[in-house]
Amino acid sequence: MIDLRSDTVTKPTPGMRAAMAAADVGDDVYGEDPAVNELEARTAQLLGKEDAVFVPTGTMSNQIGIRIHTEPGDLALVEGTAHIVANEGGGAAAISGVTIRPLRGVRGVFTADEVDAAVGVSHPFKPTTLSPPPRLLCVENTHNAGGGTVWPLESMHAVCQAGRRHGLALHLDGARLWHASAASGVTEREFAEPFDTVNVCFSKGLGAPVGSALAGGRALIARARRFKQQFGGGMRQAGVLAASALYALENHRPHLAEDVRRAQTLAKGLATLEGIDIDPADVHSNIVRFSVTSGRAPAFAEACHAAGVHMIPGGARGVRAVLHRDISDEDVARALDQIASVLPQAVPSA
Numbered sequence: 001m002i003d004l005r006s007d008t009v010t011k012p013t014p015g016m017r018a019a020m021a022a023a024d025v026g027d028d029v030y031g032e033d034p035a036v037n038e039l040e041a042r043t044a045q046l047l048g049k050e051d052a053v054f055v056p057t058g059t060m061s062n063q064i065g066i067r068i069h070t071e072p073g074d075l076a077l078v079e080g081t082a083h084i085v086a087n088e089g090g091g092a093a094a095i096s097g098v099t100i101r102p103l104r105g106v107r108g109v110f111t112a113d114e115v116d117a118a119v120g121v122s123h124p125f126k127p128t129t130l131s132p133p134p135r136l137l138c139v140e141n142t143h144n145a146g147g148g149t150v151w152p153l154e155s156m157h158a159v160c161q162a163g164r165r166h167g168l169a170l171h172l173d174g175a176r177l178w179h180a181s182a183a184s185g186v187t188e189r190e191f192a193e194p195f196d197t198v199n200v201c202f203s204k205g206l207g208a209p210v211g212s213a214l215a216g217g218r219a220l221i222a223r224a225r226r227f228k229q230q231f232g233g234g235m236r237q238a239g240v241l242a243a244s245a246l247y248a249l250e251n252h253r254p255h256l257a258e259d260v261r262r263a264q265t266l267a268k269g270l271a272t273l274e275g276i277d278i279d280p281a282d283v284h285s286n287i288v289r290f291s292v293t294s295g296r297a298p299a300f301a302e303a304c305h306a307a308g309v310h311m312i313p314g315g316a317r318g319v320r321a322v323l324h325r326d327i328s329d330e331d332v333a334r335a336l337d338q339i340a341s342v343l344p345q346a347v348p349s350a
Ligand SMILES: Cc1ncc(COP(=O)(O)O)c(C=O)c1O
Pocket: 056, 057, 058, 059, 060, 062, 083, 084, 140, 142, 143, 144, 173, 175, 176, 201, 203, 204, 212
């Protein structure tokens, strides 16, 4: 099976397992795990922030980010298809009591005008107590539902400046910031620079089995540690996991451009197939989203699965394929052959 469902399906390599087995560990709730401390320092340094906190998942990292910037009743501006809106179980409302005002984006990218419009204009005729106070702006880079979109640096700065003009805190969901950097040549630190807090994941693309981090200023991350404990994220000898992330940063991060190149190969191959709609120019990183032009995506994905290619259907026509370190050039070529072979059945000509 060529598993293109997600870049989270990777298995730890022998080198990574050896690093995990050899990790020097302690009780992280007491701040005594050397591998966790090293990972937090390394992540903060890579992102140009004062500190970082290691947490089990990207969802927890984002939710802690939201919690530390807001109080119940506050307003957060988040693009409408972002992971925080669509795939975190309503956590922002349930955990932080936050109202989300979804912004309209194009493949995940929105404009400063969208931010201005969502905040609105105050006027003495309208009591300021009516609206939920806007407190937080979130950006996702790369944007998953947008198709792995890499934010242009200027667009990102423009929305961040708009956020600052309105006094908003800025959070970056950089679950795949590593891929944004590999695809664009812009460093993670440059992407992270305007933000107060940044979530990064070690378990997507980088190949670690578990783990994310929230980076930011020292005081904010001290506050984040409080909520990590409150959310049940306090782990003990977590250095076994941190060691896998340190290994991934050192040994796997330099190769992420391979995923981006293979995503382009897949996208360009798909673009030649009748019954599939995709513009390879929309594929910026390791996520390939395309549509079937007749027939239904679920039936198409099931036919591909039966032929040995596992992908996720989304909606009536959409399909997602994600490149990752366990997928080779040969796998991409084989996947294209298998997809082409099922198209006539999945897409009836009538
Ligand atoms: C953009 C984005 N943010 C956050 C997450 C959440 O990460 P986790 O699955 O580790 O909770 C994901 C997961 O795929 C994601 O794609």
